[in-house]
Amino acid sequence: MVRATVRTRVHSFAAAGEVRARADVLAGEEPLEIRLDGEEFAVAMRTPGADVDLVFGLLLAEGVIVAAADIREIDFSTGLAPDGSRDLNVARVRLAPEAGLRAAARTGRNVYTSSACGICGTNAIEGVAKASAHPVPAARPLLAPARILELPELLRAQQPAFERTGGIHGAGLFRCPDPTGAPELLAAAEDVGRHNTVDKALGRALREGLLPLGDCVLQVSSRASYELVQKASMAGVPVLSAVSAPSSAAVELGRQLGLTVIGFNRGRTFNAYTGLERIAAGPA
Known part of the structure; x- marks a missing residue:
């Protein structure tokens, strides 16, 4: 499984024609499939790590959950790589009943998130705007x-x-x-x-x-x-x-x-x- 950073080999070229082979480090990137109560919901291209936080944050942003208790369980054990090894790239989420209803209301708006675009795949423009359960408070001096x-x-x-x-x-x-x-x-x-x-x-x-x-x-x-x-x-x-x-x-x-x-x-x-x-x- 790709980790947060991955070592690789690179060749560096200079204007005068010099070439130097050296080791380099790249940011890891893999898909994370998120399933809600057995239904496919999102595929996020992400850097592995803090995946539980990512699931919570993405579902908050999509209006599916509003509190931590809205998620009953997240199971990463069923993700398998092509060679049969576990890759932890599938998150099966079990929702509380009210969150399940909110997820069901988003039928037909499954999300694909690329590294460059977080709302790619939203099927209708009205699916972009979402009402918050945590409204922004009235303005007051916050930071100098x-x-x-x-x-x-x-x-x-x-x-x-x-x-x-x-x-x-x-x-x-x-x-x-x-x-x-x-x-x-x-x-x-x-x-x-x-x-x-x-x-x-x-x-x-x-x-x-x-x-x-x-x-x-x-x-x-x-x-x-x-x-x-x-x-x-x-x-x-x-x-x-x-x-x-x-x-x-x-x-x-x-x-x-x-x-x-x-x-x-x-x-x-x-x-x-x-x-x-x-x-x-x-x-x-």
């Missing part, structure tokens, strides 16, 4: 600009696989008990899929009974997409901070949901596109 600027480096410290591969995303969930105090790390995750990192981080928080996350900031190492704003809102997270740009749809959804969307947070400056009221001492 200097503290927001610290978040990318705090997240980077939680990315050992990125240090080894240079090809894996990260997400960190930080609680902000005081606008000028140090953010408290609640959960961090790495994955080849940027959406998977968020699912893993939020899934861990859900399993630990921490939702709703109304005093938290979600920092991601990627751009801010519509999908990531949606995922944050499903957990009640009021602030999404990204090191790269947001999309227009992400900003518009942030406005609609009352969620603060921050982009280009790279340690020296950042841009706030919505929800400035949550930035302590920021402009009105």
